[in-house]
Amino acid sequence: MNTPPHDQYLKKTCRYCRTPLPAAFLDLGSVALANSYVPVSAPVNEEFRCPLRTTLCPSCHLVQLTHVVPPDLMFKHYLYVSSTTKTFQKHFADYACTVREKLGNAKNPLAVDIGSNDGLLLACYQQESLRAVGVDPATNLAEEANQKGLRTLNRYFDKACVTAILAEFGKAHAVSGNNVFAHINDIHAVCRNVSELLDKNGIFVIEFPYLGVMLEKMYFDMIYHEHLSYIAVTPLTRLLPQFGMEVFDIQEVASHGGSLRVFIKKKEGRHKIEPVVSAFLAEEKRRGFDSEQVYRTFAGKVMKVKTDLLACIEKIRAEGRSIAGYGAPAKASTIINFCELNTRQIDYVVDDNPLKQNHFVPGTRIPIVSSARLETHRPDFIIIFAWNFAREILGKIEPLKQRGVRFIVPLLKIKETVPPDEENLSYQMI
């Protein structure tokens, strides 16, 4: 036990500034990969697990995972579902509109989207009369986009890719990377390549779940192996100047419970730096994002979530009553694995995605089933793991509530429907 496992995945220096990293401030245990769903029919094998821990860079104050799992392991069993919901479409239509406005009167502007998926943002760029090119290494997605007339290069965004884009299309006026910044390990290479691709007055737009929201709302279940960096504005101001770039504008957006859309320009670019940038930096300083104490407090609260939830579950089970779960997104894997829940505590988890049904929750033997099971095997309690859809789920299962089923919502305070908890527990019973 003296040698921790997966030492080969341990990251020794900061992704942004190369400073040696200290020990973790939060340890969520040795956890299975959040998107690795094993079929219930598969033989019982030891699942791949890796420590899930976060640390704070003492120099640039980037919060990041201590261990980086190679991408080919993480995406081997990835269950892709196209994200063409109405919410996403509106999100990207607004996104493209904002980018178009910021480009002003640039002539015949080119927008390049890194990790363009099935081309949702590319289509919105075209709507705004931008020339749009996507880059995505997933063959099926690139093919799907190209068939829809959304030009997509099926490759990684590396130096050779930039050379190819420059040769065929010229310099880019906008480069966008949504989730790229939080999910890519070698962020220096990304910055170098973007800087080479961008026109002098071009803009680089990134979107990521905001660290400030995670700390404030206790969204620790956003921590999983694919999500390598937990970004605030302060560390970006240490990273970007190394590549001749700087932040010039910031917008708050609703995705993932609260994200930032950050606009970056070249130092010599024409855009002026908006006051919101210094406001964010001052606010992050005020909230102590550069102090270890803030993260130790956060870690303490996270441990309390586990203690509270386990005590609640133990009490219910001791009374001989049953518990099911609702929702099996990546964030559910984090809570279930961190709390070390298994079939002794939870009989099954319901999820409406048929691709996940008849699989186990990663790292456990808890089966994922369709919501029809709630009728045939009605539980006494349901834990809602997909907090971002809690309101929607509560509406859907109202009839169960009327028949006496009670609900436990970890982490989330749904102020509109739930009275404040007198005992200050980190879950709510409805």
Ligand SMILES: [Zn+2]
């Ligand atoms: Zn750093």
